[in-house]
Amino acid sequence: MPPQNSASRRIKNISISKPIIYGNVAEKISESNPLPEGAPADHSHTWKVFVADPLGNDLSSYIRKVVFKLHETYNNPTRSIEEPPFEVTETGWGEFEIAIKIYFNNDCGEKNITLYHHLKLHPYGPQLEESQRTGKVESILFDEIVFNEPTERMFKLLTSKPGSLLPYKSETSKFTKEAERQELDRIEKAFDEIKKQIDEKSVEFKELEEQRQRLAT
Amino acid sequence: MASDILDVFNIKEETRVQPKKHARSENDFGTSGKKKKHALSRELYNLIGTNLPPVAVEKGFKFKDKINSGKASPWVWAPFKNGARSDELELHHWVKGPITETEEEKPYAFEKYNTSLDIPHFSEEEYTNTLKDLSEDWDYEETKYLFDLARDFDLRWAVIYDRYEFSNDKQRTLEDLKERLYKVSAKVLNSNPDGTRDVGLIKSLEAFDKNQEIERKQYLNRLIHRAPTEIAEEESLVIEARKFELAAKKMLMERAQLLQLLDSPQSSASIEQYNSSQGLTQLYNSLMTVDKSKKRKPEVPVPPQLGPNAIPHTQQIQQAQQNQLMRQRQGRKMSSVSQKMFGGKQEISQQQAQSEVWQLLQSKLTEEEMEVYGLRFHDEKLQPGVFIRSQKLSTFKPAVQAKVVETLNELGISVKPTLPTAKVCGKFDQLLQGIATLIDLKKQTDKVSGEVALIKSQKGIE
Numbered sequence: 001m002p003p004q005n006s007a008s009r010r011i012k013n014i015s016i017s018k019p020i021i022y023g024n025v026a027e028k029i030s031e032s033n034p035l036p037e038g039a040p041a042d043h044s045h046t047w048k049v050f051v052a053d054p055l056g057n058d059l060s061s062y063i064r065k066v067v068f069k070l071h072e073t074y075n076n077p078t079r080s081i082e083e084p085p086f087e088v089t090e091t092g093w094g095e096f097e098i099a100i101k102i103y104f105n106n107d108c109g110e111k112n113i114t115l116y117h118h119l120k121l122h123p124y125g126p127q128l129e130e131s132q133r134t135g136k137v138e139s140i141l142f143d144e145i146v147f148n149e150p151t152e153r154m155f156k157l158l159t160s161k162p163g164s165l166l167p168y169k170s171e172t173s174k175f176t177k178e179a180e181r182q183e184l185d186r187i188e189k190a191f192d193e194i195k196k197q198i199d200e201k202s203v204e205f206k207e208l209e210e211q212r213q214r215l216a217t
Numbered sequence: 218m219a220s221d222i223l224d225v226f227n228i229k230e231e232t233r234v235q236p237k238k239h240a241r242s243e244n245d246f247g248t249s250g251k252k253k254k255h256a257l258s259r260e261l262y263n264l265i266g267t268n269l270p271p272v273a274v275e276k277g278f279k280f281k282d283k284i285n286s287g288k289a290s291p292w293v294w295a296p297f298k299n300g301a302r303s304d305e306l307e308l309h310h311w312v313k314g315p316i317t318e319t320e321e322e323k324p325y326a327f328e329k330y331n332t333s334l335d336i337p338h339f340s341e342e343e344y345t346n347t348l349k350d351l352s353e354d355w356d357y358e359e360t361k362y363l364f365d366l367a368r369d370f371d372l373r374w375a376v377i378y379d380r381y382e383f384s385n386d387k388q389r390t391l392e393d394l395k396e397r398l399y400k401v402s403a404k405v406l407n408s409n410p411d412g413t414r415d416v417g418l419i420k421s422l423e424a425f426d427k428n429q430e431i432e433r434k435q436y437l438n439r440l441i442h443r444a445p446t447e448i449a450e451e452e453s454l455v456i457e458a459r460k461f462e463l464a465a466k467k468m469l470m471e472r473a474q475l476l477q478l479l480d481s482p483q484s485s486a487s488i489e490q491y492n493s494s495q496g497l498t499q500l501y502n503s504l505m506t507v508d509k510s511k512k513r514k515p516e517v518p519v520p521p522q523l524g525p526n527a528i529p530h531t532q533q534i535q536q537a538q539q540n541q542l543m544r545q546r547q548g549r550k551m552s553s554v555s556q557k558m559f560g561g562k563q564e565i566s567q568q569q570a571q572s573e574v575w576q577l578l579q580s581k582l583t584e585e586e587m588e589v590y591g592l593r594f595h596d597e598k599l600q601p602g603v604f605i606r607s608q609k610l611s612t613f614k615p616a617v618q619a620k621v622v623e624t625l626n627e628l629g630i631s632v633k634p635t636l637p638t639a640k641v642c643g644k645f646d647q648l649l650q651g652i653a654t655l656i657d658l659k660k661q662t663d664k665v666s667g668e669v670a671l672i673k674s675q676k677g678i679e
Contacts, residue, residue: 010601017591017606017639110603142636144591144606148599159592180636187644190628194651201658202479208665209472215672 010149016158017147020059021175022100023140024049026121029091030135036091043091045121045137049098050087054142054175060084062105062157069099095119102145108154113145142175222264291315300324301331336368337405347408351400359383360401367398392427399425468664475661478654593639607637611649617656624652 026047027033033046051066053059066086070077071094079088100115120139123131131137147154293314296307339348344357362383370376378391403422406414443451610633613621622632630648634641 013594013599015593015599017593019591019638104603113603113605115605144637144639145603146606146609146639147603149601175636180638180641183634183636183641184644186630187634187641187648190625190630191644191648191651193628194624194648194655198479198651198655198658201655201662205479205658205662205665206476208662208669209476212665212669212672215669215676 009152011152011155012149014150014155015146015148016150016155017144018062018158019054019142019144019175020051021054021140021142022049022051022115023117023138024098024119025136025138025140026119027137028135033135039091042093044093046089046091047119047121048087048089049100049117049119050085051100051102051115052085052087058084059086061160062108062154064103064105067101067103069101071096092119092121095121104154105157108157109151110147110154115143117141140174297325300328334368334371336364336372337402338364339401339405343405348401348404351404352397354387355397359387360397363394363398364401390431392430395430396425396427399423472661472665475657479658606639606642607633610637610642611646611653613649613653617653620656621649621652624656 024047026045029035029044029046035041035043036046049068051059051063060083063086065080065082068079068081068088070079070088070090071092074090074092081088096119098117098119100117101112102115103112104110118139120137123137147158150158291314292311294309295312295314296309298305298307341357344360348360349357363377363381366377366380370380374391374395378394381389381394383389399422403419406419406422612618625632634645637645
């Protein structure tokens, strides 16, 4: 079979999703975390932005490279990482939005996709207290890359290794089955609330509408 | 030569076929005179070719009328009597002669235009007997005067009103005169001794309403005396009113749609309600109306395309079996695909991995196994390509979106799910749609309640 075919032919009616995590960790400059050599003196944090598998599996089976677009004031702001781990370590003092472009294997016939991540250096909300103790801040997001009707080549790459299942419980990661369950419950509850409101409103609406028609005639 | 000119005018040969035939057939029936015509205008014929001239010239080749073609007709100075005159006056006029005996006897041609209106007559006796009770205000003399005037001026009301001078102490308006004349006429006609009555005429006479007539004239008066600014204002008001009408129509339509939407079942409700054929039909209808932008439909059985109304219970089971079969077939297709893909490869390690996949696909995959690979089968058509799951959540018009976000905040739900898996996103999308429906519903409810209040205040209730 010529490679052209398996790279362009798509398998109908299936989709494959791959979970990823992306985001940044940051740490304040301190005695235990000194400013690296050559970094400007006004930089207050070291940080690392990354794209990874939630279970630490290898992403390079289907991801060719990841390009991080940093703030223009950095030297060489477009960082192209072609080998795992897909991450950029830098120092800085300010937060900004990082565009993360993920390129898939050349042969797979898929376009690249772009994620946006707001680099987080300063803690707020529930993280605040813990961060003040450790000096560490993190902003890690979970998402799924969905391949609708993947090409045969891509299908092969994606199914060559199992293991994108979320762990039921984990000490290290907050992205677990349990968390998913909780989130589903939360949404379900909210949805029930909305449904209740819709029902109430529709009763009210219908009554008003009837009243209006009665009055109009 | 003709063809040259035709070329200049860009006329095609085919278009001339029809007139050509026509011309020929005409020639076949043609008289010698017509042939002569062609002979005479041969040069012209060459110029125009077989086309008929655009204007049909019947007398064609001679454009001047013949002068002195016949004898001059005699005109005679003849006397005549006008039958419309009462005084036997004899006048003369020129008539195209010669005059025969019978012609002289003929009545004057314009006599017939001297018509008079058939206004009912009544005597003083009749008046006192039948008409006196009609009105206290009128007496016989004045009524008679009115009728005479009406007869004299052929019911030209403006003139009658102008000439009406019966007494100085009673000022009659035009409407008074009309009312009097019509009423008396109706009465007279009604009591016609012949017994023949024109019911239609009497009815129309009796239908006269003085007050309405006065009102009508007032309206007309006001209409004609409008100032230009008033006219402009009126026009703008009409336009405004039309706008209101359109808006109202649109709103009513939106409301009807919403009502329909509310009557259809919520797609989020438990699947049990769809287990009856009726439920399935309802579901089908509601799915048809669900926003097309919604990416993922809930995992519920979808009835087949044919006959959404006719799915008996037994068929439903069959259908479920069919669905299963279809899935199996898909699975088999998949496996054959992977077979093709992996066939002919030599490396052992790869073959192991492949056979694993192959086997997984061949056996019926459990849900969990599918999840390991993130694999999903879809019944609906997918848009091929890659995307980020959380970026495909429903979005709305900016105004609605802002309210959706607000509602999410009130509910304590973040704007984007923290774990956007397929399940979570599906649920989240439902939530978003629900919120959008609620917002729409609130808007419409506010509108209706406003309207109800308006109608109430207009009708003076409350």
